[in-house]
Amino acid sequence: MVCxxxxxxxxxxxxxSISCLVYNSIGVxxxxxxxxxxxxxxxxxxxxxxxxxxxGYIRYLEQNPAELEIxxxxxxxxxxxxxxxxxxxxxxxSTYLPNLETMLSKTERAVPQEIRAWSAGCxxxxxxxxxxxxxxxxxxxxxxxxxxxxxxxVNTEALRKAQTGIYALKxxxxxxxxxxxxxxxxxTGPNNGFFKVKESLQKLISFxxxxxxxxxxxxxxxxxxxxxxxxxxxxxxxxxxxxxxxxFYRCLLPGGLLFLGHAESINTASDQVxxxxxxxxxxxxxxx
Numbered sequence: 001m002v003c004x005x006x007x008x009x010x011x012x013x014x015x016x017s018i019s020c021l022v023y024n025s026i027g028v029x030x031x032x033x034x035x036x037x038x039x040x041x042x043x044x045x046x047x048x049x050x051x052x053x054x055x056g057y058i059r060y061l062e063q064n065p066a067e068l069e070i071x072x073x074x075x076x077x078x079x080x081x082x083x084x085x086x087x088x089x090x091x092x093x094s095t096y097l098p099n100l101e102t103m104l105s106k107t108e109r110a111v112p113q114e115i116r117a118w119s120a121g122c123x124x125x126x127x128x129x130x131x132x133x134x135x136x137x138x139x140x141x142x143x144x145x146x147x148x149x150x151x152x153x154v155n156t157e158a159l160r161k162a163q164t165g166i167y168a169l170k171x172x173x174x175x176x177x178x179x180x181x182x183x184x185x186x187x188t189g190p191n192n193g194f195f196k197v198k199e200s201l202q203k204l205i206s207f208x209x210x211x212x213x214x215x216x217x218x219x220x221x222x223x224x225x226x227x228x229x230x231x232x233x234x235x236x237x238x239x240x241x242x243x244x245x246x247x248f249y250r251c252l253l254p255g256g257l258l259f260l261g262h263a264e265s266i267n268t269a270s271d272q273v274x275x276x277x278x279x280x281x282x283x284x285x286x287x288x
Contacts, residue, residue, distance in 0.1 A: 027213025125162025152210035165197030231261035249274030
């Protein structure tokens with residue numbers, strides 16, 4: 001077993017090779033400021049493989065394309081929590097959902113109404129489960145409504161945790177007590193101290209791996225009412241962000257919502273990425 005201290009330093013050429021590989025594959029922009037992160041996270045993988053140089057690891061990547069998934073899992077960051085950016089969920093409950101309900105009630109449709117959402121960059125699942133709780137809690141006494149949430153991420157390790165729906169006590173601290181009682185089961189035995197999302201909530205969400213930067217459509221059969229893509233754009237350069245915004249615009253229904261992270265924004269003065277209106281901080285509406 002090779003010790004961490006025996007792994008050779010990451011040269012500029014090796015870092016550029018890894019950066020280009022990651023950028024061309026998933027669009028994540030590894031700037032020079034991320035070099036220490038790459039060294040820290042990939043050195044662990046080198047130790048597992050018994051390697052002592054990044055140059056050798058790059059050759060290994062070229063010969064073993066499946067290893068790329070592990071690279072992406074290592075270098076992507078999964079910082080999330082339940083009901084993060086609380087004003088997003090408050091806006092849905094107080095404004096968007098009542099307005100949508102009123103608007104669709106006038107269509108005189110006999111079939112069940114459906115609300116479709118996407119958590120793009122869902123990480124370990126706290127975001128789509130928060131969204132599912134918000135929607136289900138709002139519509140639970142209105143049986144004509146169906147809820148469909150697509151949750152995607154490029155990190156397969158994060159997705160595995162999201163699909164299990166099992167969280168430690170500290171991880172569910174952001175869930176209001178009434179929602180915790182309604183939508184989670186307390187673990188027993190070996191799962192003591194953990195909480196599991198109930199099936200009634202899990203069945204509303206479809207988890208799958210998706211590379212946002214990959215060309216082509218996203219496999220959506222119908223346009224969406226809302227997209228949550230929060231704290232994801234910060235990992236992309238301006239060109240990639242513009243392409244994603246154009247694609248999100250096409251995925252949304254007229255009047256559909258896009259929720260971004262607290263440090264992200266859209267230039268609404270330009271229509272190069274679609275026509276958007278800022279409703280509240282980091283909440284945007286497709287205007288046509």
